Amino acid sequence: MSSHPEALPALEPVRKTPFNSADAPKPSGLDGPAPEPRKRRLRVALGIRAQLLLVLTVFLAVPWLGFEYVKELERFLRDAQERTLAGTAQAVATALHDRVPLFEAGAAPMGTLTAERGTDDAARADANVDAIDSPEIAQILRGLSRTTARIWVVDRERHVLARAGSLKHPWAVREPAADGSYLSRLGAWVERDVLQPLYARILQQPTEDFKDEPASGAVASGKDIEGALAGILTIDRRPTTDGKAVIVSAAHPIWVGDEVKGAVIVEETTNAVLAERNRAFARLFNIVLAALLIGSVALTLYASWLSTRIRRLRDVAEAAIDARGRVRGKLPGSTARDEIGDLSRSFGAALSRLTQYASYQETMAGRLSHELRTPLAVVRSSVDNLALHPLPAELRVYIARAQDGLARLANIITRMTEATRLEETLAEAERERFDIAKVVVGCVDGYRAAYPGRVFELRVPSGEAPFFGAPELIAQMLDKLCENAVEFAIEGTPIVVALQQDETRYRIAVTNRGRALPETMQGRLFDSMVSVREPRGGGGPHLGLGLYIVRLIAEFHGGRAVAANRDDGEGVTVSATLPRVRALR
Amino acid sequence: MSRRIAIVEDEPAIRENYADVLRRHGYEVAAYTRRTDALAAFRTRLPDLAIVDIGLGDDIDGGFALCRDLRALSASVPIIFLSARDSDFDIVAGLRLGADDYLTKDVSLPQLLARIAALFRRSELSASPPAAEEILERGRLALDLKRLTAHWAGMRVDLTLTEFWMVHALARFPGHVKDRDALMREAEIVVDDSTITSHVKRIRKKFLALDTGFDCIETVYGMGYRWNLAG
Numbered sequence: 002m003s004s005h006p007e008a009l010p011a012l013e014p015v016r017k018t019p020f021n022s023a024d025a026p027k028p029s030g031l032d033g034p035a036p037e038p039r040k041r042r043l044r045v046a047l048g049i050r051a052q053l054l055l056v057l058t059v060f061l062a063v064p065w066l067g068f069e070y071v072k073e074l075e076r077f078l079r080d081a082q083e084r085t086l087a088g089t090a091q092a093v094a095t096a097l098h099d100r101v102p103l104f105e106a107g108a109a110p111m112g113t114l115t116a117e118r119g120t121d122d123a124a125r126a127d128a129n130v131d132a133i134d135s136p137e138i139a140q141i142l143r144g145l146s147r148t149t150a151r152i153w154v155v156d157r158e159r160h161v162l163a164r165a166g167s168l169k170h171p172w173a174v175r176e177p178a179a180d181g182s183y184l185s186r187l188g189a190w191v192e193r194d195v196l197q198p199l200y201a202r203i204l205q206q207p208t209e210d211f212k213d214e215p216a217s218g219a220v221a222s223g224k225d226i227e228g229a230l231a232g233i234l235t236i237d238r239r240p241t242t243d244g245k246a247v248i249v250s251a252a253h254p255i256w257v258g259d260e261v262k263g264a265v266i267v268e269e270t271t272n273a274v275l276a277e278r279n280r281a282f283a284r285l286f287n288i289v290l291a292a293l294l295i296g297s298v299a300l301t302l303y304a305s306w307l308s309t310r311i312r313r314l315r316d317v318a319e320a321a322i323d324a325r326g327r328v329r330g331k332l333p334g335s336t337a338r339d340e341i342g343d344l345s346r347s348f349g350a351a352l353s354r355l356t357q358y359a360s361y362q363e364t365m366a367g368r369l370s371h372e373l374r375t376p377l378a379v380v381r382s383s384v385d386n387l388a389l390h391p392l393p394a395e396l397r398v399y400i401a402r403a404q405d406g407l408a409r410l411a412n413i414i415t416r417m418t419e420a421t422r423l424e425e426t427l428a429e430a431e432r433e434r435f436d437i438a439k440v441v442v443g444c445v446d447g448y449r450a451a452y453p454g455r456v457f458e459l460r461v462p463s464g465e466a467p468f469f470g471a472p473e474l475i476a477q478m479l480d481k482l483c484e485n486a487v488e489f490a491i492e493g494t495p496i497v498v499a500l501q502q503d504e505t506r507y508r509i510a511v512t513n514r515g516r517a518l519p520e521t522m523q524g525r526l527f528d529s530m531v532s533v534r535e536p537r538g539g540g541g542p543h544l545g546l547g548l549y550i551v552r553l554i555a556e557f558h559g560g561r562a563v564a565a566n567r568d569d570g571e572g573v574t575v576s577a578t579l580p581r582v583r584a585l586r
Numbered sequence: 587m588s589r590r591i592a593i594v595e596d597e598p599a600i601r602e603n604y605a606d607v608l609r610r611h612g613y614e615v616a617a618y619t620r621r622t623d624a625l626a627a628f629r630t631r632l633p634d635l636a637i638v639d640i641g642l643g644d645d646i647d648g649g650f651a652l653c654r655d656l657r658a659l660s661a662s663v664p665i666i667f668l669s670a671r672d673s674d675f676d677i678v679a680g681l682r683l684g685a686d687d688y689l690t691k692d693v694s695l696p697q698l699l700a701r702i703a704a705l706f707r708r709s710e711l712s713a714s715p716p717a718a719e720e721i722l723e724r725g726r727l728a729l730d731l732k733r734l735t736a737h738w739a740g741m742r743v744d745l746t747l748t749e750f751w752m753v754h755a756l757a758r759f760p761g762h763v764k765d766r767d768a769l770m771r772e773a774e775i776v777v778d779d780s781t782i783t784s785h786v787k788r789i790r791k792k793f794l795a796l797d798t799g800f801d802c803i804e805t806v807y808g809m810g811y812r813w814n815l816a817g
Contacts, residue, residue: 374670375597378691382603385695389607411692415777418672422780425674440807447765447808473783476807480779 049311050304057297067285075278082274083236083249086150086267090253091234093152093265096141097255103138104156104262149273153266154255157230162263168248168270169209196287204279207272211245225252229264232256247271307341314345321352328356362528366546367421370414377414381407420546420553423477427557430471437468437475437507437579441500444479452487460499468507468581470558478554479509481547482575486513489573502581506560510576517566518573526564526575527552551577589706590614592633594624594652595668596643600691604637607695608702621648625655632660635705638685640669640676650683657684664705668693672777674784687747690777697774704747708734724757725815727802741796748773749789756803756813765810786811 047055097103145152145165154163228235229252236251250268254261314335321332332352335345384403392400438461445459468475479498486496490513497512518526527548552562560579567574591613595601598619605615616633618624621642628636636656642648653665667680667688680688686705689698711733722729726739734750736743745753755764755772764772766782773785786803793800804812 371670374672374691375600378670379597379599379603381692382600382607382695386603386607389610389695414692419780422673426780426784443806444808447806450809472807473805477780477783479808 048304049308050301053300053304054297057293057300060293060296063293064286064289067289068282071278071282071285074281075274078274078277079249079271082269082271083238083251086249086251086269087234087236087253089150089152090251090265090267093141093145093154093267094253094255097138097154097263097265099257100138101257101262103154103162103255104257150267150269153268154263155226155266156263157261159226159230168268192283192287196283196290200279200283200286204282205275206279207270207275208245209272211241211243211270225250226264226266228252229254229266230261232261241270310335310337310341314341314348317345318348318352322355328352328359363549364421366417370417370421373410373414377407377410381411416546420549423550423553427474427553430474430557432470433472434467434469435472436465437470437472437509438462438464438466438500440472440475441479441498441509444476444483445498448483448487454492455487455490456493456495457483458495458497460497460501462500462502466500466502466507468579470579474554474557475509478551478577479511481550482509482511482577485547485551485575486511486573489513489515491515494572504581506578506580508576508578510574512567512572512574514572516573517570518564527562548575551575555579588612588614589634590616590631591702592616592618592624592628592636594618594621594636594642594649595639596620596641597639604695604698607699611699613702619643621645621652624652628656628659632663635664635666635702637666637668640667640671640680650679653680653683653685662709664709666701666705668698672781674781677781677784678788681746685746689775693775700774701747704734707732708747722754722757724760724813725802726797727753727757729754729757738793738796738800743792743796745789745792748775749785749792752785753789756811760813760815763806763809763812768810 142154142163142165145163149166151166151168152164153161155161225235225237228237232254234251234253236249238247238249240247248268248270250266252264252266255263255265317332320329322328332345332349335342337345380403384400384407388397388400388404441461442459445457448455449457483496483498490496494514497510499508499510499512501508501510528545548562548564555562555577558579560577562575562577564573564575566572591608593601593604593608593615595604595617596619601617601619605617608615616627618627619642638649638652638656640647640649642652645651649667649669653667656663656665661684664687665685667685668691669676669680669688670691672690677688687701689701720730720732722731728737729750730736731754734747736745736750736753751773752769755769766779769782769785770777777785786805790800790803793802802814804814806812
């Protein structure tokens with residue numbers, strides 16, 4: 002159906018417009034212009050939630066502070082334990098000072114301290130007491146067995162005269178009280194099966210399952226006792242031979258007269274201190290963890306709420322303005338009395354001002370023409386009246402000029418109202434099924450007659466091109482496209498009118514050779530009363546309404562209007578894309 | 587006795603200009619500024635023709651109300667709306683209220699005079715029997731050029747003056763395409779293309795109301811309209 006097959010090369014640059022490119026937004030949906038694709042769903046790298054959680058890490062210092070505090074507590078407890086042991090040793094020694102019989106009984110001592118220390122058996126306590134031939138001393142020594150520590154009484158040869166107590170104590174395993182409620186059972190489970198193993202990794206756990214072998218020599222031989230036998234209260238701390246526990250011991254000399262006759266050794270593992278420290282640590286950590294957990298959940302919820310509101314505001318604000326910067330709908334101002342609500346309201350206010358301005362701009366032509374029409378009628382009726390009078394011929398010239406000017410003015414006013422009237426027409430336009438190719442061919446035939454000095458090249462697909470729409474509107478749109486092209490085309494160059502189709506849409510494109518569009522103005526071309534290029538002389542009035550009408554008609558058919566420079570910069574293509582979906586329904 | 591024309595118009599310059607030209611053409615003119623004044627005068631004495639502006643001062647739709655009142659007083663007095671308003675909505679509303687024609691204020695005085703003369707001719711001759719030589723017959727269409735009335739298959743088609751002239755322009759040479767400028771010239775109006783489109787749509791609707799198979803007015807896209815002889 003091409004009337005100018007040789008026109009193909011001329012069309013080539015135009016073909017590279019978004020219509021054929023893969024990333025062109027596909028018009029979808031039947032209502033209104035094709036929605037812009039939402040490419041950047043999430044444009045923030047670090048959301049408010051993540052930021053708040055980051056801030057929350059500051060609170061991780063709290064467990065560290067707690068740990069330091071517990072370590073301090075442990076040091077304090079150790080000092081207390083050492084003092085207690087020293088006190089006990091001193092007290093026992095004080096009771097045994099100057100008691101000569103104690104040392105005289107020693108015919109069959111129990112063995113050296115070194116040997117005895119290794120065999121810790123509570124059952125053998127005070128086994129040697131009976132050997133002492135002094136009920137008073139025996140009573141003192143018997144009383145020692147009530148202690149929680151292990152006490153030795155040795156002579157200068159380090160033979161054990163008496164002993165009491167044991168290093169090992171069966172620790173009561175603290176069973177969490179599990180009352181009936183689900184929550185407390187959950188709490189108990191969390192503490193037993195999650196937290197305790199965790200604490201066990203961090204802290205040394207006291208154990209009664211240690212061995213203290215005498216064979217390891219120097220350690221067991223006792224620095225403490227050497228100090229005590231030298232007459233000095235000595236406190237010693239040593240690990241057991243297997244390293245599983247630490248034993249703290251205090252040794253005090255027993256004086257007989259001016260002579261050190263023996264020593265009292267009181268020793269204890271640090272297990273009690275460790276257990277106490279661990280309990281304090283666990284309690285502190287439980288509280289801190291619970292606070293952190295509740296805090297972070299609350300903050301996360303709060304941050305989610307905030308970011309949801311902000312995102313909703315963003316979506317609404319983006320949806321309110323389309324790609325060409327026109328306001329689509331109103332922004333419902335939030336009633337929230339905080340900053341986000343305030344932001345939403347100020348967005349709403351800005352949008353409504355924008356809407357007012359846009360509608361002012363779009364109706365300005367209509368109102369202006371209405372206002373102009375009355376004074377024009379005054380002038381016209383006056384001139385017409387004058388013309389009806391017998392006037393000398395030389396005056397008739399002026400009447401004729403005035404009438405000519407009035408006719409042009411009337412033409413301008415009529416064209417100004419065209420867009421306004423079109424909007425009314427669109428409101429009640431009826432659609433029908435018709436052959437869009439036939440309309441294009443018919444119109445171009447008309448233009449060839451209407452613009453005899455111009456060359457029109459026509460490219461339409463062969464065969465029928467069914468479309469569901471308003472044919473007279475499509476014709477009006479083509480009128481405007483061609484009027485625009487004729488106005489800016491270089492004299493003698495062809496104007497190419499092309500109808501292209503694919504599965505989903507038609508594209509009517511009119512290309513002319515001439516000055517290119519400035520890049521910055523391309524988006525605004527289709528607004529009311531916006532004219533970008535200087536017309537190439539003469540012709541009708543140029544009000545910047547033609548392409549606005551093109552846009553209105555394209556949008557009425559669910560399509561859109563696009564203006565682009567030819568790739569070689571030697572001209573401009575203005576096109577309207579019309580989705581076919583409507584035709585198929 | 588000269589014919590009496592009432593002009594209801596709030597803009598004094600326009601009112602006086604129209605009144606002057608009409609007087610010069612032998613009509614008796616009564617000019618009114620407000621709706622109430624005009625209506626009071628109409629109650630006393632009906633004019634032979636009324637030219638009414640829609641917006642009368644603060645009374646923005648005063649012309650419509652006046653037209654309705656005048657129609658209630660007389661079914662036959664020709665009424666012409668002459669307004670700065672040119673929206674389809676106003677045109678349809680005005681014609682529905684019983685006006686015979688709707689003109690925008692950029693009409694020239696000769697065009698206005700031609701219409702007034704035509705309307706007088708139409709109302710004057712509606713009583714007398716039609717003269718055969720003044721009838722243009724195109725198939726089922728019959729146009730009485732004297733009375734400016736149209737019939738389709740014997741039924742009266744209620745066309746306004748503008749519409750009648752357009753139908754006449756099209757039907758005179760069936761098969762010939764009349765572009766919009768030609769239609770405007772024939773109908774003595776100056777309007778834009780989409781108003782012509784609206785007029786043609788209204789004409790089609792009027793014929794379709796009588797005959798659902800009516801398809802004599804064909805749109806020739808890019809050129810204009812053409813009257814096709816049915817069958």
